[in-house]
Amino acid sequence: MTENQHIVFVYGTLMQGERNHDRFLSGNRATFVSEATTLDHGFMMVVTPSRSSPGRDTPSVFPQKEGRKLRGQVFAVNSERLAKLDDLEKEYQRTMIQLDNTMQAWIYLKPKEHLKAFSANSTHLHLDKASNTIEWREESPMSTTDKAPLG
Numbered sequence: 359m360t361e362n363q364h365i366v367f368v369y370g371t372l373m374q375g376e377r378n379h380d381r382f383l384s385g386n387r388a389t390f391v392s393e394a395t396t397l398d399h400g401f402m403m404v405v406t407p408s409r410s411s412p413g414r415d416t417p418s419v420f421p422q423k424e425g426r427k428l429r430g431q432v433f434a435v436n437s438e439r440l441a442k443l444d445d446l447e448k449e450y451q452r453t454m455i456q457l458d459n460t461m462q463a464w465i466y467l468k469p470k471e472h473l474k475a476f477s478a479n480s481t482h483l484h485l486d487k488a489s490n491t492i493e494w495r496e497e498s499p500m501s502t503t504d505k506a507p508l509g
Contacts, residue, residue, distance in 0.1 A: 364440045367394060367455065367463035369403070369430035370417035370494045372443075377411060377496065382443060383433050391432040394463075395491055397456040401425045403483060403492045404476040406468075409449065417483070417494040418450075418468040418476060426485070429493035432463055440464070 366388075371378040374390070382388075402425045408416040419428060435443065443466075444452060450466035457463055485492050 362436050363434045364437065365391065365461060365463040366433050366435055366440070366443065367396070367428075367430050367457060367465045368433065369419060369428050369465070371408075371411075371496065373431045373494075376494075377414075378446070382439075382446060383435070387439055388433040388435045391434055391461075392459060394430060394432045394457045394459050394461065395489075396428045396430075396465075397458050399425055399427050399490055401428050401467075401492075402478070403428065403494065404478045405480040405482060406476045410446065415480065415482065415496075419465070420468050420470040422470075427458075427489065427491040428465075429486075429491050432457065432459075432461065 368383070370376065372383055373379060374383075383390075400421055400423065401419050402422040403417050403419050405415045406418045408414045410416075447466040449472060450468050452464050453467050454462055455465045482494055482496050483492060484495060
């Protein structure tokens with residue numbers, strides 16, 4: 359990895375197959391590194407109204423002591439692409455976290471005090487109870503016996 363590259367962990371609409379991926383992370387915009395899970399159980403994922411796609415929902419994640427691990431994807435981006443992600447995620451704080459694959463990555467977290475309207479119950483949120491891991495799928499929801507929507 360070069361000095362101009364940054365590792366970013368995405369968990370929502372920026373993942374492959376989701377609505378913002380092609381616009382921000384496809385092709386030469388970013389390099390897919392791997393699927394990954396956060397090392398810590400310190401996160402809560404909720405659904406909030408989307409600012410960039412009015413009328414649609416988007417996941418928001420905030421730190422929480424008794425939370426869950428997040429399942430998502432890791433991408434390498436250059437500094438210019440990171441600045442574009444910062445602009446897209448301007449309501450979020452970019453924070454460095456540890457992943458279960460020993461990598462460190464940037465993640466966008468929503469300050470809990472900035473959450474005005476949200477729901478923790480959505481068909482887009484999928485909880486793996488065995489690992490206490492949560493993930494978002496909007497375009498292709500998973501439906502297996504061990505990965506059920508919250509609720």
